[in-house]
Amino acid sequence: MQWNSATEFFAMGGYALYVWGGFGACALLMAVEPWLVKRRMREAILNLQRLGRAENLDNKNR
Amino acid sequence: MNLLTEKPAKGFYRFSSPQTFYPLAEKMLPWFWVAAALFGIAGLWISFFVAPTDATQGEAYRLIFVHVPASWMSMFIYLVMAAWAGIGLALGTRLSGMMAQALAPTGALMAALSLATGSLWGRPMWGTWWIWDARLTSELILFFLYIGFIALQAAIDDPRRADKAGAVLALVGVVNVPIIYFSVIWWNSLHQGSSVSLTKSPSMAQTMFAGMILMALCFWMYSIAVALMRVRAIIIERERNAEWVRTEISMEKTNAVE
Numbered sequence A: 001m002q003w004n005s006a007t008e009f010f011a012m013g014g015y016a017l018y019v020w021g022g023f024g025a026c027a028l029l030m031a032v033e034p035w036l037v038k039r040r041m042r043e044a045i046l047n048l049q050r051l052g053r054a055e056n057l058d059n060k061n062r
Numbered sequence B: 001m002n003l004l005t006e007k008p009a010k011g012f013y014r015f016s017s018p019q020t021f022y023p024l025a026e027k028m029l030p031w032f033w034v035a036a037a038l039f040g041i042a043g044l045w046i047s048f049f050v051a052p053t054d055a056t057q058g059e060a061y062r063l064i065f066v067h068v069p070a071s072w073m074s075m076f077i078y079l080v081m082a083a084w085a086g087i088g089l090a091l092g093t094r095l096s097g098m099m100a101q102a103l104a105p106t107g108a109l110m111a112a113l114s115l116a117t118g119s120l121w122g123r124p125m126w127g128t129w130w131i132w133d134a135r136l137t138s139e140l141i142l143f144f145l146y147i148g149f150i151a152l153q154a155a156i157d158d159p160r161r162a163d164k165a166g167a168v169l170a171l172v173g174v175v176n177v178p179i180i181y182f183s184v185i186w187w188n189s190l191h192q193g194s195s196v197s198l199t200k201s202p203s204m205a206q207t208m209f210a211g212m213i214l215m216a217l218c219f220w221m222y223s224i225a226v227a228l229m230r231v232r233a234i235i236i237e238r239e240r241n242a243e244w245v246r247t248e249i250s251m252e253k254t255n256a257v258e
Helices: A006-014 A016-061 B011-016 B018-050 B059-091 B094-126 B134-155 B159-173 B176-186 B206-238 B243-251
Strands: none
Touching: A006 A016, A006 B059, A016 B059, A016 B094, A016 B206, A016 B243, B018 B059, B018 B094, B018 B206, B059 B094, B059 B134, B059 B159, B059 B176, B059 B206, B094 B134, B094 B159, B094 B206, B134 B159, B134 B176, B206 B243
């Protein structure tokens, strides 16, 4: 291992902004995307369940 | 008598129907997430603690551990997306269009990450965030092709027609992928040639190469996992009038009472 201390590791030889910026952007987007998809899935299921309940109500009132 | 509707499809073709693919995708999901996490942990460890400092680029070269995988995936996902779209166009299979639709946002994300990490590397190494060079410009066009595909499909209300229009766009855009790949050979580019090729051994330290491959596998598994998640949502959205979706949903226990 080429790092002598944690500060040296985080400094990335003076390229901290670029290296951590790049890895950070990847980590951020790859965390946000699954979260958005999960939300879309939940939304789709909730919509269908609402629709189902509305149809049941319609049938009862008929 | 129509044999096609009489008998359920057998073997592998069974999975070309949304109804059979929906539960299959759910079963596959955890495996791809676990694989992505394991490759990611191993890849990051090598990227930061095993791979040595580059003699000419210092620590800034470590960006290749995300830049190269993101670039590879942006091109590879496009090919897979166009293939699904083409199959859908030729055979009219419902699931194919959904697969293409599920892949597009992840492909766009990979293209964006490729451009962003490349830019962050270019600033300290080339002295510029951006240059209108063949490799960079063709990758930007790839990003716009993804965005165009998504926007075109979103603009058409009938999903089957959206599939067809998107498929034509995706197939025409395929020509851009070899342009990106060979741009560093065909034109004088500021971008360096590939360090990895199928025909000769990689021109970099073995640990650097290993880190890059592990990160690429992580990005690959991630892409499959997130696309499988999205295709499940798309199936629910588009097949909402099918009986099996209704029964499937009524069994889901996601906060049924609001």
